[in-house]
Amino acid sequence: MTARAGADVPVEASVEQVRAQVAAWLAENWQPGGGGPQWRERLVDSGWAAPTWPVEWFGRGLHRDLRRVVAEEFTRAGAKPAALDVTQLFANTILAHGTDEQKRSFVRPLALGEQQGCLLYSEPGAGSDLAALQTRAERDGDTWVVNGQKVWTSGAREATHGFLVARTDWDVPKHRGLTFFWLPLDQPGVDIRPIHQVTGGSEFNEVFLTDAVVADSHRLGEVDGGWRVLQTALGFERLIMGAAAGGSSRQRRPAGGGETTLADRQSPWTRQIGGADYVELAKKVGKADDPVTRQEIARLYTLEKVNAWNGLRARADAGRGASSPLASIGKLAMSRIVHTGVSVTTNLLGTSSVLDGDTDPVAAEVNRSSFAAFVTSIGGGTDQIQRNIIGERVLGLPREPEVDKLVPFREVRKAQATRRFS
């Protein structure tokens, strides 16, 4: 851990070197079937849990192109690569914007899973327009006092802390008066309530902050500089989503040079409508010969396939270092797929689609999916916001004029700041 292993070595030159280092470390430290807290601790302290983090902060200082090499060696040995430098968005953000003291205090507990984070961004009055948030943080000596409400917080009940964005200056335009904190949740001023969702589940929470306190030592970045920190954190969130959506852009093809075909890459959602796929369901309900049904199913199949191919093409483009608009369109495309899928299955079921529960489990599944489709078309940026992003960032169309851009936030027309959903 004293040498800056590979940090300044050109990527090509150090691949084999890194491979050998990982293999040697695993040979010494990994027992097949192992795991558990002791292994986790050893892994984190070795730097191999987050190879691209700096050597002094639990990493190996490697170039990000070498992540793949590390992961391959772990997989080869039968150990799960931690890849915290991809998945640990809290530590990633703290490493990007934190002080040395903050890195010392927070990164290791996060890496070990002793601390867990949640995201306190959205509010009842700040959804698509996140910069319009109204939770206020007011300074009181070395601490800040926080009042307001956050919403759509997943994992809040399991988390120890949250990334909080709060307004600290009301007399400047909206983006310029925000500050970013690492807020401890285990305190009287924090009230977490699960939201009863239309799907029947409660993955999301609302978080009421009433004179909650956070030490100034838990502030990330400058006072009123929170928007910048937030952009970094959102970037790390997209990195996780990108990894979840398709793995590494430099994924190796299977041995023998075979190409991954897409036949088995069906969207899991469509294959699990009452345990049958569309084709089987159409046959079961006697509509396999119905021309409209055939068109609808072929069209849905097409939408799923082209989106999967877009994903493959995006990774191939990224592998060649070519810029590609493909990465930006997947979410919007998926929204159309899931809503179309619900429409197709509902048409297949016909009248029985009005049933629910144990009376008709297939209909119940379709009904649940019909609501779940809105997670794609609303969550993480609505389809309309996605279209703005595609229009502006990919196609280069001009932005809509913003009436609140240069106005002190205090004077801006605002949505209702709090609203209890639970």
Add this chain to the structure above:
Amino acid sequence: MLTTGQYLGSTGRLEATVGTFEFTDDHEALRSTVRAFVEETFPEAQVRRLMAAPSALERPVWERMARELGLQGLVVPEEHGGAGAGPVELAIVLEEFGRRLVPVPFLSTALATIALTGGDRAVTAGYLEAVAEGRVVATVALAEDDGGWDAAGVHCAAVSDDGDGGAGDRGGWRLTGTKSFVPDGMDADLLVVAARTPAGVGLFAVDGAADGVSRSELEVFDLTRRLARVRLDGVAATPLSAPADTAAFDRFLDAARVAVAAEQAGGADFTLAMAVGYAKERVQFGRAIGSFQAIKHLCADALVDVESARSAAYYGAWAIAQDSPEVATVAPLAKAFCSDTFFATAQTNMQVHGGISFTYEHPAHLYYRRAKSGAQLWGSPRANRDLLATRIGL
């Protein structure tokens, strides 16, 4: 002007097709060479001049395409004077031609070439060499007056001169019937004709100048793709392969679907670029109209479709190159999706342009016309989706 040798790289041929969607430097060089050629040779003024001319074919340009760029020989095997490239490379060229509505009979000749390469080389070698050298314009005559684009729509009768007309009969044949919607049928020196034998449907080579061939030009909506009706009255014909080789015929149809899809993807891509370009420069209400979400969202939705169309066409090309069983589903999928996308994008383009798109002087209508004809020729989106439904098990 770059030559074949330059864009095919130092080995003299395109690198064998590698992993799906992995375009090589040779592919990019091919694309930029063809784009430069098309932009230089077929600017809009030239396209409009050819629209008004008795024929869109100018032999010197056609010969230059073959001699200097090797385009007609792109998918002709090397031993017959071609570059020995495959469907991926052809897709790139067709995409570029589609972007600029190039009115020369390239797609027609390419489809005929696909049919020829799938045939018996003892029969097709001479044709392939003539195509690669630019001496011959070729087309495929598939549909008839009822406008069907599969074996069921083929009624033109093939009768054996001397044999029994069975599957193994390779003697002289005579064709009688009427083919219609034949792309570039007036200009073609070589007609690849789908005809029905007692044993099934097959593809036959017919000399355009042979006795018994009479053609008439159809009045068409698409001003950059000409169609002809071709009467065959006991015309001498040579089967490209065993006359009732249904599998070869199906393979040809799938390859044709993907090739047409690639051309449409190019047209769609260019049409969207036109719309976006105009949305950035046209000012109303004191701002560029592209800043209005009503316009911006039309363009964003079109981008999703256009990129998806390109993926479908490329995937289809790669599936053919890899001789994958997926061809059966990808080919009708790509044709249907690229057809719908090009047409929808051409509509969006006219809508974004507003009044100016209603003028003959503006090119938006030329793309709309091309999108409409491309959608119906080689099988409508509906027919292809129905075929897809069958092929996924419905």
